[in-house]
Amino acid sequence: MRDDGTFDPLLKFIAGAVLTVAAAKVFWQWLTTSFWNWLSTDVWGWIIDHPWWSALIASPIVLVPVLAVAWHFLAPRGYVHYADEAYEDEEPAFLTYPIHHLDVMHPTDFEKACAALLVRDGFARVQHSGRSGDLGADVTAWDHHGRKVVLQCKHYNKPVGSRDVQTFNGTARPEHGADVPVMIGLNGFTRxxxxxxARHDLILVDRRILTSWALGTRHYDAIDEDEHRTAA
Structure with missing residues (x-):
């Protein structure tokens, strides 16, 4: 003890360590003797004697994780696929996405939703890449005329700028061999x-076209309708 009446820090540490070891030893002895005997004899014996009550009590422990996993995989979210997964074996079931659902999607899920809409519209060999280094080809597909369609999907909270469009133009045809290069902007494009x-023959799908397409209008029809509306 120091002159001021306090204990030396080293002595306090040693005392604490001794108490911790002693408490751990007592706990281990209890765990391996009394507790284990109680668990293996009393609890297990009760379970054997009351199987139906045991099953009823245990069912929430089993069902809650199972239901959580089932909800994660089976909750209605449209089509959700993983990178590099081909879509050609999917049934082209009628699928729609309200625009506010697309708004709150993760960018990768937004790309997968666009791929699923192409499947719905009957495009062939629809495949989602959607990883860094894909050089602008988030989704590739072939249309009814055998043309290769390359989609780049921008889930921005503002209009897509000219620089992004120029970058896509530099890879869509030269790098990916796109016959139909399509850029999708969740919130449109700048002027x-x-x-x-328009100068480089790129198809832009802005929010208005995307809304129509996602709600059931076929991909090319949604684009054509917007062109006619603009021309009028």
Whole structure:
């Protein structure tokens, strides 16, 4: 003990360590003797004697994790697929996405939703890449005329700018061999981006077209309808 009446820190540490070891020893002895005997004799004996009550008590422990896993995989979210997964074996069931559902999706799930809509519309060999280094080809597919369609999907909270469109233009045809390069902007495109796309024959799917497409209009029909509406 120090002159001021306090204990030396080293002595306090040693005392604490001794108490911790002693408490751990007592706990281990209880766990391996009394508790284990209680568990193996009393509890297990009761379970054997009352199987139906035991099953009823245990069922929530089993059912809750099972239901949680089932909800995770079976909850209705449209089509949700993983990277590099081909879509050609999917049934083209009629699928729709309200635009506010697309708004709250993760960008990767947004790409998968666009791929699923192509499947719905009867496109062939639909495949989602959606990883870094894909050089702008988030989704590839072939249309009814045998043309390769390359989609880049931008889940931005603002209009897509000209620079992104220029980058896509530099890879869609030269790198991926796109016959139909399509860029999808959840919240549209800037005026400069739209002007650049028009000069380089790129198809832009803005929010209005996307809303129509996601709610059931076929992909090309949604684009054509918007062109006619704009021309009028």
């Amino acid at each position: 400069d981006a739209a002007a650049f796309a």
